Amino acid sequence: MQALLNDIELDIQELKCLMEAVSRKPDSALREVAKRNIVQMRGRLDILLEQLDRGAIPENELPDRIINPMPEPVSAAAAEEEEIVVGNPEKDEEPVIVPEAPEMPEPEQLELPEVTVEPAQSAEVSMKIETNTASTPILAERIKTAGDLRRSISLNDSFxxxxxxxxxxxxxxxxxxxxxxxxxxxDAALVFLSSKIKVEEENEAKVDLVELLKKYFI
Known part of the structure; x- marks a missing residue:
């Protein structure tokens, strides 16, 4: 008989959990399970009723859980709701859910590839730059105005x-x-000068003017 009472008590607890689930989310499968649980518990109650008809059950054979019924267990869903709700439960306010702060990912460090210049290549490039610089005169030094040439001649030489x-x-x-x-x-200047003046090559004034032109173009 003790085992029968234990089974009935377990059926009651299971039925309470099923009814809570059905009330939250009506589902045909849950209702079928609850029906089977009720039929099973009714069969056990009928057996217990027959035993009562045959004779009274002494109080010491009843389990302590029937004499002193246990408090109703709190379902897991109700416990979660009590933990999530923040504030005064007596007021008709919507529960405030405190979200957890998301973890920010650490920024990835970008590694830049190292660029190496071979000594032979850098030396070759440097040599090319020096050669081009030496072989190409500065444009400002190549282009000179006639005013510079006239100013390089003294007043006495001009006369x-x-x-x-x-x-x-x-x-x-x-x-x-x-x-x-x-x-x-x-060379172009000397050819042009010879075409404009008709004097001897040994003329002292012409020799001096040619020397001035050499200094001007060199």
């Missing part, structure tokens, strides 16, 4: 050159010097 080489015409001398100043090579 001497105009008198001995250009027949005393200062205007003609300045025009020739201006054209020579726009040239880019000494």
């Amino acid at each position: 001497r050159f105009s008198r001995e080489l250009f027949g005393g015409s200062m205007e003609q001398m300045n025009h020739v010097l201006q054209q020579i100043g726009e040239m880019h090579s000494l």
Whole structure:
């Protein structure tokens, strides 16, 4: 009989849990399980009723759980709701759910690849740069105006050159010097000068003017 009472007590607890689940979420499968539980518990109650008809059950044979019934267990869902709700439960306020702060991922460190320059390659590049620099004169030094050429000639030489080489015409001398100043090579300047003046090669004024042109173009 003690085992029968224990089974009935377990059936009652199981039925209470099933009814709570059905009330929260109506489901045909849960209702069928609850029905089977009720039929099973009714069969055991009928057996207990027959035993009572045959004779009274002494009080010492009843389990302590029937004499002193245990408090109803709190379902897991109700316990979770009590833990989640924050505030005064007596007020009709919506429960406040405190979310957990998400963990921020640590930023990844980007590794930059190391760039190495071979000594032979860098030396070759440096040699090419030096060669190009040495072989290519600065444009500002190559392009000189006729004014620079005329200013490089002193006043006394200007009168001497105009008198001995250009027949005393200062205007003609300045025009020739201006054209020579726009040239880019000494050879072109000497050929042009020879075409403009008709004097001997040993003429002292011509020799001095040629020396000035060499200093100007070199």
